[in-house]
Amino acid sequence: MAATVRVMRRPTRETSYLRATMKGMALTFRHLVKTVSGDDATMQYPEEKWQLSPRWRGTHVMERHEDGRPKCVACGLCPTICPANCIRLVPGEDDQGNRYPIVYEIDEFRCIFCGMCQEVCPVEAIHVGQHYENGEYSRERFVYDLERLMNQTHPSTLLWDPSDPASE
């Protein structure tokens, strides 16, 4: 026994080809007029860019002192908290006893952009940034070293509103 497909029996006004076609043409024509009069859904991307939220978490920024040294004190909190284990830190210490990072690398491919490194940083050195155009030609280029992190130009993320830190 062949399978039986049950089809609802509907009145002509619902199954009519002509009326449905006319309705469809009216709809597409309305959209045409709407778009021509300037109300389209397309963003002209390279010219026009997204307004990022102040809490957007993108590629990292390392803050610097006035004299150009990184603010990082190589305390080791960020590689410890990082859930993706993407931060590599080799700490060093100068003759005055100040700690500084000898190697500080972030693998942006492994990073999940949770922003916990920024939250945990005691000296507000490492930040996630408001940036999303990260294209590179090789995988190696996605491991950002200290130099590159310090030279990022995009603004860093505000994980909370400075005027309302507890989100009240």
Next chain:
Amino acid sequence: MDNLPVHQVGQLGGTAFVVVSLLKIVVFFAIVFSIVALLTLVERKIAAWMQDRLGPNRVGPGGLLQPLADGLKNFLKEETSGGERHGFFFTLAPMLSFIPALVTFAVIPWAAPLPTPWGVVEMVVANVPVGVLFLLAFSSLGVYGIVIAGWASANKYSLLGGLRAGAQMISYEIAMGMSLLSIFFLVGNVTLPEVVWGQQRMNLWFALPLAVSFLFFWISAFAETNRLPFDMPEAESELVAGYHTEYSSMKFAMFFIAEYAHVFTVSMLMATLFLGGWDIPLWQGDDMLALPDGTVIGAEPAWWKTLLTFGAFLTKAFFFVLVFMLVRWTVPRFRYDQIMDLGWKFMLPAALVTIVVTAGTILALDAAGVEYGLVYGLVLTAVNLTLLFLVLALLDRGRILSGSTALQQRRLRARTTKRFHDEEFAVAAANRKYARQEG
């Protein structure tokens, strides 16, 4: 027609005729070709707009140079050709579909006749006496290109596309010819300038007095141009790309151009046959007809009238082009059986009935001594609108172009018939068996 004013402009002399004809060929060809190129852009733009997008806008101002870029790209593309193809026909097919599409515009009048010091210039490349017949013959010649392309590709999908194109063309050519018949016996001539003149004398475009023919011609035009909802030969969701699956580079571009040339020609044809051609509505100043002996009857010809009417003609043609595109991006493709049903079971008989009724009305009007003019047209309009209403009501009953409901009804009917036959066979078999045992 006797009391119409006659203007002596003069006939074109031998040399002037050759020069003017060459000029007309070059100018019209350039216009048609650039419009066809632009149509590819217009199509993409309109498609985009209907989908809330912007469409191509990177090449040139507003994307205007996109056709140029596309053409360049097509020239530079690698030409692939399948190993099993039939080389000669594979190359011949795009030409066969390209040339007829560009030849057809030759008999369509573009504007009012232009008076020049050397004589009157008719704004039609070739005012051949067989006019529309030439056009019908050539526009359906294009299907040979498609069928040959399908066969020469040695590809099942291409072959199916070609076969469908052939079947579709045959089915709709008939309804198309039938709907033209009413025009012919209303005008009494098949040349297109005469058809325009007939509409000007009636002060009514044939879209109204011959409304049913208009509808049928329009539907057939979609089928003839192989555009949605009649794009069975291409049917990308079923046949990959149909007849041009195996084509690439300029050969593909030629099919592509042929399609748009077809669209434009058919739009111009519909504008000429049913929307008064280059006639400007509600204005008698452009009602004129150039006769072969160099005289113009009706209104006085002038160069500015030629320009104005050319504008009117293009506007009408573009209206149809717009509808073509609107339909393409709205209506889904028909099933194959729906196309055949619509063509053979509905449009053919309905067109025949329309011809009889229209011819009867014309006969009755002539017998009653009604002068050819507005009243004549209005009576025909009344008759035709009634017919149109009946035709649309019939179409609307969900029997021809129906959704799944009708399909189920048909399936049920088939199943009942089959069960009946099965029982019959079972009885017959039992009888035979019984007879054998007895014997």
